Amino acid sequence: MEIRSPQFKNNAREALVDENLQSALGKMRTGFTSKRAEARARLPEFDDLRDQARDIKDHTLAHLDLYYEAYEEKVTAAGGHVHWARTAGDARDIILQICQDENAKLVTKGKSMIAEEVALNDHLEEAGMEVAETDLGEYIIQLRQEPPSHIIAPAVHLTRSQVEKSFRKSHTHLADDRNLDEVSSLVNEARQVLRQKYIDADVGITGANFLIAETGTSIIVTNEGNGDLTQTLPRVHIVLTSLEKMVPTLEDVSTILRVLARSATGQEFSTYTTLSTGPRREDDPDGPEEYHVVVLDNGRSAMIGSEFQDMLRCIRCGACINHCPVYHAIGGHSYGWVYPGPMGSVLTPTLVGIDKAGHLPNASTFCGRCEAVCPMRIPLPKMMRHWREREFERHLTPKLSRTALGFWAFLAKRPALYHLSNSVLVRLLRVLAFGRGAIGSLPLASGWTRHRDLPAPERNTFQELWRSGGYE
Amino acid sequence: MNDVRNKSIAARSEIFSDLKRNLDIGDEKAREKRVRERLSNPPRNLIPERANIPHSEQIALFREQIEAVSATVEQVAAAADVPAALASFLRDNNLPSRLRLGSDEALNALPWNKTPNVDVQTGRAVPEDAVSLSRAFKAVAETGTLILLSGADNPTTLNFLPDTHIVVVSAKDVVGTYEEAWTHLRETQGKGSMPRALNMISGPSRTADVEQTIQLGAHGPRQQHIIIVDDL
Numbered sequence: 001m002e003i004r005s006p007q008f009k010n011n012a013r014e015a016l017v018d019e020n021l022q023s024a025l026g027k028m029r030t031g032f033t034s035k036r037a038e039a040r041a042r043l044p045e046f047d048d049l050r051d052q053a054r055d056i057k058d059h060t061l062a063h064l065d066l067y068y069e070a071y072e073e074k075v076t077a078a079g080g081h082v083h084w085a086r087t088a089g090d091a092r093d094i095i096l097q098i099c100q101d102e103n104a105k106l107v108t109k110g111k112s113m114i115a116e117e118v119a120l121n122d123h124l125e126e127a128g129m130e131v132a133e134t135d136l137g138e139y140i141i142q143l144r145q146e147p148p149s150h151i152i153a154p155a156v157h158l159t160r161s162q163v164e165k166s167f168r169k170s171h172t173h174l175a176d177d178r179n180l181d182e183v184s185s186l187v188n189e190a191r192q193v194l195r196q197k198y199i200d201a202d203v204g205i206t207g208a209n210f211l212i213a214e215t216g217t218s219i220i221v222t223n224e225g226n227g228d229l230t231q232t233l234p235r236v237h238i239v240l241t242s243l244e245k246m247v248p249t250l251e252d253v254s255t256i257l258r259v260l261a262r263s264a265t266g267q268e269f270s271t272y273t274t275l276s277t278g279p280r281r282e283d284d285p286d287g288p289e290e291y292h293v294v295v296l297d298n299g300r301s302a303m304i305g306s307e308f309q310d311m312l313r314c315i316r317c318g319a320c321i322n323h324c325p326v327y328h329a330i331g332g333h334s335y336g337w338v339y340p341g342p343m344g345s346v347l348t349p350t351l352v353g354i355d356k357a358g359h360l361p362n363a364s365t366f367c368g369r370c371e372a373v374c375p376m377r378i379p380l381p382k383m384m385r386h387w388r389e390r391e392f393e394r395h396l397t398p399k400l401s402r403t404a405l406g407f408w409a410f411l412a413k414r415p416a417l418y419h420l421s422n423s424v425l426v427r428l429l430r431v432l433a434f435g436r437g438a439i440g441s442l443p444l445a446s447g448w449t450r451h452r453d454l455p456a457p458e459r460n461t462f463q464e465l466w467r468s469g470g471y472e
Numbered sequence: 473m474n475d476v477r478n479k480s481i482a483a484r485s486e487i488f489s490d491l492k493r494n495l496d497i498g499d500e501k502a503r504e505k506r507v508r509e510r511l512s513n514p515p516r517n518l519i520p521e522r523a524n525i526p527h528s529e530q531i532a533l534f535r536e537q538i539e540a541v542s543a544t545v546e547q548v549a550a551a552a553d554v555p556a557a558l559a560s561f562l563r564d565n566n567l568p569s570r571l572r573l574g575s576d577e578a579l580n581a582l583p584w585n586k587t588p589n590v591d592v593q594t595g596r597a598v599p600e601d602a603v604s605l606s607r608a609f610k611a612v613a614e615t616g617t618l619i620l621l622s623g624a625d626n627p628t629t630l631n632f633l634p635d636t637h638i639v640v641v642s643a644k645d646v647v648g649t650y651e652e653a654w655t656h657l658r659e660t661q662g663k664g665s666m667p668r669a670l671n672m673i674s675g676p677s678r679t680a681d682v683e684q685t686i687q688l689g690a691h692g693p694r695q696q697h698i699i700i701v702d703d704l
Binding site for chain 2: 024027028031032043044045048049052056062063064065066067068070074078083084085086090093094097134135136137140153154155156158159160163183184186187188190191194195198199213214215216217223224225226228229232233243248249250251252254255257258265267268269270271272273274275276277278279280281283284285286287295297301302304305306
């Protein structure tokens with residue numbers, strides 16, 4: 001998919017005045033956060049489980065080569081095939097080849113962020129196949145030819161009436177005067193339209209939330225059941241996954257599953273957690289006859305041993321996104337590629353380059369909510385800081401920012417001068433406030449004052465207050 | 473296909489050599505030993521206390537949890553009571569009297585002939601089936617989660633295709649935690665072996681993809697009914 005991250009600032013500006021988007025975002029700002037908080041409160045061990053989940057993943061990453069050897073052996077023994085892809089293009093080619101060997105005309109898909117990352121649908125469609133997204137959110141955005149705006153809720157940027165319009169436009173075989181006022185009627189219509197696709201599909205493609213080394217198993221975690229119909233009914237099942245999805249054992253995945261759904265949607269457990277191992281067995285009356293796993297690297301092996309290794313613990317729950325004030329303001333599309341919010345601000349520069357995605361790690365107030373809620377305890381702000389440093393080192397930071405930073409560094413290194421300029425500035429701001437306590441418009445800070453007042457300083461600088469003992 | 477296969481083989485060796493170069497390998501023998509031990513004798517991690525309660529309370533917890541996600545549950549004393557319970561469930565919900573089930577021995581041994589108003593068909597589910605019946609391998613109390621195993625006994629399609637999925641579970645198969653289920657699984661399947669599909673299911677299919685409004689019956693069953701049998 002086209003990388004629109006370099007236009008981040010412009011994307012964000014448009015998002016802020018997009019009424020439909022702002023209305024949709026208004027609904028997501030509180031729902032996810034309160035549900036997660038309630039789920040956490042119901043499980044006293046929740047934070048201890050997060051520590052263990054982090055440790056399990058750290059252990060796995062430290063032994064990743066060995067766990068993959070064990071995993072591959074198990075998959076092969078169960079009659080499945082493991083394919084390895086160094087790049088997005090390699091992954092596309094492998095999947096296309098499997099589909100062509102099957103003479104596939106119709107391919108159904110469960111929700112997969114890796115498929116978005118490698119832009120799989122376009123590739124299969126260019127080869128003449130029909131690709132049907134089956135997750136409701138993915139189906140909606142496929143109809144609208146849009147990318148997902150959230151990793152677990154792809155259509156969260158849309159209102160009900162926008163979905164209704166898309167259905168009316170696309171489902172032309174249905175009566176024009178049908179009533180689609182309720183969410184339930186939209187869900188029913190999608191169910192009815194997609195039902196036949198599952199049955200007719202030649203190949204079903206899903207992602208994987210986890211791989212288990214002990215048993216050679218891939219796992220999908222869903223609520224709709226679309227992933228299961230996608231992988232159970234066609235003759236061929238392809239699992240598209242990425243290098244970091246490994247966990248050692250059933251016990252280990254259980255621990256991580258205990259924090260996944262609670263962090264994502266506040267559910268105790270997702271509706272469907274499906275563990276798949278190989279193709280249909282001899283006496284099985286259903287299930288795919290071929291089972292392929294495509295493991296994508298795409299830069300991840302290079303993250304091992306780097307300051308971004310912790311990001312490989314990510315289980316894609318979306319909690320950091322759900323709690324991010326920047327995401328709440330601008331939505332997912334502004335980030336310009338597959339992964340939005342804090343996790344995207346760390347991951348996107350790794351996958352597409354800091355030269356293209358430099359705005360993302362800068363679009364953070366470092367409020368720290370993302371790290372505070374991350375079930376895998378990923379230090380997201382710290383890693384965004386690493387990216388800012390790399391950007392600075394590579395002279396990608398805009399000239400004005402570099403000059404301002406240089407000026408600030410000059411002052412910060414000279415305490416007497418710093419204190420003096422601070423105390424002058426504080427008094428100057430008080431003058432500019434005309435005794436109102438707030439400043440309505442300020443040159444060089446118009447980005448702030450255009451949307452809200454800048455509070456005027458009370459009396460003295462922080463240092464002056466501290467010295468006088470007046471700060472408590 | 474050859475070109476793609478060769479590329480995959482090359483990618484594999486590149487990925488492994490990158491991993492080995494970037495990882496802090498240190499004592500290779502000790503690494504291998506740690507992995508071997510973890511895989512052959514998986515340690516249990518922290519297990520929440522929630523389900524550390526007497527068995528009768530675990531059954532109540534299972535019920536409470538899965539009812540909270542819109543499943544319905546009833547408990548009967550004997551296996552022989554199941555067909556009648558099913559018949560009245562179908563009647564009360566205005567459902568067709570035709571049921572699809574697999575070749576599960578316990579389910580097929582039920583006295584179906586004493587319930588003439590239920591028509592039983594065996595095999596995998598087909599798109600026309602409205603109601604299916606499965607037997608769960610285990611029911612996990614901590615989150616109200618059924619565990620079903622694929623195979624001729626309880627084909628996977630029964631869990632997803634029909635609008636209504638009815639699941640029979642023996643009271644003795646209600647366990648507290650996932651870990652207990654894995655212990656039983658290893659006993660029945662052999663260590664390190666899995667059925668083709670193991671489905672963990674909590675309630676009927678749902679979605680919240682339109683304006684975060686929860687809606688049941690997205691693609692899988694619209695309705696899930698569970699019958700706990702004391703003596704099965």
